[in-house]
Amino acid sequence: MAVIKTGGKQYVVSKGDTISIEKLPGDLKKGDPIVFSEVLLVDNGSDTTIGAPIIKGAKVKGTVVLAGLGKKIEVVKYKPKSRYYKRKGHRQPLLKVKIDSI
Known part of the structure; x- marks a missing residue:
């Protein structure tokens, strides 16, 4: 088990896990290898190593298992007296990553 930091967020991962993370810079496609070097904690069952701040x-x-978009969210702005109505949608680019080794 390990705790990694990417995209301003921290994720608890184990070997074989699949996680959804924010899109990273660069043109990553399905099957591309990815390395996370900001590891905050590693636990191998008998020994735990904690970084200060990273190991x-x-x-x-x-x-990379999948490179695509997340769920759509809608932002609505409304002012009742002037009948002002504005609607905007957003889909966050995401990557699904399968953890191979720690």
């Missing part, structure tokens, strides 16, 4: 030399490797 030097620790890496979590994974592969």
Whole structure:
């Protein structure tokens, strides 16, 4: 088990897990390898290593399973007396990553 930091968020991962993360810079496609170097904690069952703030030399490797968009959210702005109505939608770009090794 490990705790990684990416996209301003922290994720608890284990080998074989699939996580959804915010899109990373670069043109990543399905099957591309990805390496997370900001590892905050590693636990192998008998020994736990905590970084201050990160563990030097620790890496979590994974592969991109899916590169796409998340669920659509709608933002609505309304002013009743002037009948002002504005509607806007947004879909966040996401990556699904399968963790291969810690």
